[in-house]
Structure formats: C-alpha cells, structure tokens
Amino acid sequence: MNGRVAVVLSVLILTSAFGQNWPDYKIELNQVSAWEFSGCGNFVMTDFSGPLSCWIVLSQPVGNFVASVSPAVIGAGETFTACVRLQDFSCPEYIPPGTQAVHVANLRISVQVSGEPQLAGQIPVFMDIPYFAPTSVGTDISVSPPESSTGAMPVNLMFEEVTAAGMTSLIMSGAGPETPEGFSLGEPPMYFDISSTATYEGSIHIQISYSDMSFSVPPEQLRLFHWETGQWVDRTESVDTVGEIIHGRVDSLSPFAVFEPAIIHVDIDIKPGSHPNSINLDGHGVIPVAILGSAEFLVERIDVDALRFAGLHIRVKGNGKPQCSIKDVNGDGHDDLVCQFVDIPEDWTGGETEATLTGNLQDGRAFAGTDSIRIVP
Numbered sequence: 001m002n003g004r005v006a007v008v009l010s011v012l013i014l015t016s017a018f019g020q021n022w023p024d025y026k027i028e029l030n031q032v033s034a035w036e037f038s039g040c041g042n043f044v045m046t047d048f049s050g051p052l053s054c055w056i057v058l059s060q061p062v063g064n065f066v067a068s069v070s071p072a073v074i075g076a077g078e079t080f081t082a083c084v085r086l087q088d089f090s091c092p093e094y095i096p097p098g099t100q101a102v103h104v105a106n107l108r109i110s111v112q113v114s115g116e117p118q119l120a121g122q123i124p125v126f127m128d129i130p131y132f133a134p135t136s137v138g139t140d141i142s143v144s145p146p147e148s149s150t151g152a153m154p155v156n157l158m159f160e161e162v163t164a165a166g167m168t169s170l171i172m173s174g175a176g177p178e179t180p181e182g183f184s185l186g187e188p189p190m191y192f193d194i195s196s197t198a199t200y201e202g203s204i205h206i207q208i209s210y211s212d213m214s215f216s217v218p219p220e221q222l223r224l225f226h227w228e229t230g231q232w233v234d235r236t237e238s239v240d241t242v243g244e245i246i247h248g249r250v251d252s253l254s255p256f257a258v259f260e261p262a263i264i265h266v267d268i269d270i271k272p273g274s275h276p277n278s279i280n281l282d283g284h285g286v287i288p289v290a291i292l293g294s295a296e297f298l299v300e301r302i303d304v305d306a307l308r309f310a311g312l313h314i315r316v317k318g319n320g321k322p323q324c325s326i327k328d329v330n331g332d333g334h335d336d337l338v339c340q341f342v343d344i345p346e347d348w349t350g351g352e353t354e355a356t357l358t359g360n361l362q363d364g365r366a367f368a369g370t371d372s373i374r375i376v377p
C-alpha cells in the first residue's frame with residue numbers, strides 16, 4: 001500500500017508566449033511540516049527573453065499558496081524555476097489511508113515575460129499529504145494518528161476536551177531539535193511531530209510506543225520530552241516496561257521524543273596506587289577498583305548495588321554490606337569510592353588490555369569508566 005495520498009492540482013502556466021507547452025513537466029509538492037508543502041519545477045525558455053514575474057490564481061482555495069519564479073531575467077534557451085508553497089493546508093474531508101489520488105483544487109500559476117501574460121498549457125502539481133485522524137467534539141477523545149508515510153500508529157492521544165472538530169496528524173522523522181544536555185536518542189533516532197487542527201481544552205494524555213527503538217539503559221530510565229517554546233521539557237508520567245509504552249501529559253502539541261540519560265564518563269583507577277594494573281584471574285581474592293570523584297561527580301551518590309567491574313560483583317562482607325570505602329586515593333581533595341570485586345573467571349567480561357566499570361547514580365543516571373590492565377598468569 002502506498003503510504004501517501006497523492007493530490008493532483010492543476011497548474012496553468014504561460015506557454016503560448018513562449019510557443020510551447022510542457023506536458024511532461026510537473027511540480028511535486030512534498031511535506032515540510034504537518035500543514036506545509038512545497039516543491040519546484042524547472043522549465044526551459046526556448047525563444048523568449050526578458051524579465052520574469054509570476055503569480056498564482058486559486059479557483060478553489062484549500063489553503064494559502066505562495067508562488068515564485070527565478071531568475072528574474074531570463075534569456076532564450078535558459079531554464080527558469082517555478083516554486084509553489086502551500087501553507088495551512090486544510091483537507092476538506094477525511095481521506096482514508098490507502099487513497100491513491102484525490103483532486104482537491106485547481107491552482108493556476110501564471111508566468112509573465114516582459115509584461116505580456118498569456119495563458120497556455122496545463123501542468124499538474126502532485127502533492128503528498130499525510131494521513132489524518134478525525135478528531136471529534138467531546139470529552140476524553142482518543143485519537144491514534146497514522147504516521148504520514150507508513151500508516152503505523154505508535155502514538156495515542158487522549159484529549160480531555162475537544163471543543164471544535166479537526167484532524168490530527170503525525171510525522172515521524174530522524175531529524176529534530178538538538179537533544180537536551182545529558183540525554184541522547186535511541187536507535188534509530190526518532191522524533192514524533194504531532195499536530196491537530198482540532199480546538200481543545202485541558203490536558204492531553206500522550207502515549208508513545210518505543211518498541212521499535214533500542215536504548216542502552218533500562219527502560220524505566222526513559223524520559224518523554226516535549227518541545228515547548230524553543231526548548232525540551234520533560235513531560236514523563238510513567239513508563240509501561242511490559243507494553244513498551246511511555247506516558248506523558250501536555251497541554252499543547254509539537255515535536256516529542258523519547259530520550260535516555262546519556263552515560264556519564266568517570267575516571268577509575270584499577271588497583272589504586274599501582275601501575276601497571278596486573279590482574280591474575282585465578283578465581284582467588286578480590287580486585288580493588290577506585291571510582292575517582294570530582295566536583296561534578298560525587299561518589300556519595302553512587303548506587304553501590306548496581307556497580308559491576310567487567311562483569312564482576314562487589315564482595316559482600318559478613319555483615320551483608322558491600323566491601324567499599326570512601327577515601328581520597330589520588331590526593332586531589334575529592335572523595336573516591338574504592339570497592340573490592342570478587343575474582344570469578346567465568347563472570348569476567350573485560351578485555352586483554354583494558355576493563356570497564358559500569359554503574360548508575362541513585363537518580364538513575366548511568367556512568368562508566370575504563371582503565372588499562374595486564375593479565376598475568
């Protein structure tokens with residue numbers, strides 16, 4: 001099924017003055033935002049030269065059209081470009097997914113040379129328009145707008161109250177505003193641009209499925225951000241890790257994205273105070289690793305239970321507490337956390353020349369640090 005609906009518009013363009021028609025030319029309009037489409041076509045001027053100007057005439061308005069032509073002055077045999085932009089497009093009625101072509105309007109572009117406009121020929125304009133979800137008046141109105149190119153429905157909206165009916169649409173794209181500091185997108189990167197012509201009051205409960213994206217943190221750490229007045233705002237309410245759906249609440253619509261907290265890079269010192277860091281993986285004893293604190297990274301905030309050193313767990317003392325201590329091992333005035341990891345060769349995931357410690361802070365943000373090692377027999 002073609003995921004897009006082609007809308008054929010008629011363009012009448014001045015050709016008799018140029019002694020030709022352009023039956024094979026067309027202007028194809030592509031979607032640039034939820035309610036805006038634009039496109040250009042190139043046309044050859046065979047036997048005429050002079051200043052060019054351009055205007056458009058709508059016989060059946062469906063939005064606001066803007067047309068332009070360049071260059072301003074053309075010589076015979078040269079190419080000029082005519083462009084059309086359609087803004088605030090409003091679909092006259094719901095177009096069901098799978099519809100191939102709908103003629104919704106007649107659009108005439110006149111190109112004038114040397115102040116002698118004459119009409120001749122007709123050039124079709126093709127326009128891709130998104131799927132729409134009709135959004136009716138009432139309370140607790142649930143809408144799942146089909147994605148504009150595939151018809152997939154990974155988003156559900158629950159409007160608290162719709163006071164005037166309209167259409168709600170969704171564009172998914174890998175491009176969007178820069179990610180908020182300390183967060184990153186999943187794989188593949190995905191932005192959800194949602195808009196509606198319906199008039200609504202109250203809040204909107206939004207649910208986005210993240211099952212087609214992968215993240216490097218546990219799903220309960222995912223956050224739903226909304227782009228509001230030029231910045232990302234965290235609007236997360238909850239994460240359904242079974243249904244793989246993130247919930248949020250907003251009172252306006254614009255781009256959304258699911259972000260994961262970026263991994264913080266920390267310095268570690270395997271076998272603090274000694275170098276090289278010789279490790280003997282013989283299943284006996286422990287390997288001390290220091291996580292070096294700084295003014296920005298306070299080791300008191302580490303979730304000690306989640307720490308892993310190359311797959312190894314912290315040794316648990318007789319009193320059930322992890323064998324860790326806070327001290328300044330490198331003398332820089334910042335507390336460091338030193339933990340003893342049990343040497344179990346079957347658990348080891350480190351490399352031949354380096355090993356990585358992973359963990360997270362008590363607020364859920366993940367961190368990691370790597371140091372060199374030398375495996376000795």
Ligand SMILES: [Ca+2]
Pocket residue numbers: 269270271272273274275276277
């Ligand atoms: Ca060391």
Ligand SMILES: [Ca+2]
Pocket residue numbers: 292293327328329330331332333334335336
């Ligand atoms: Ca220190």
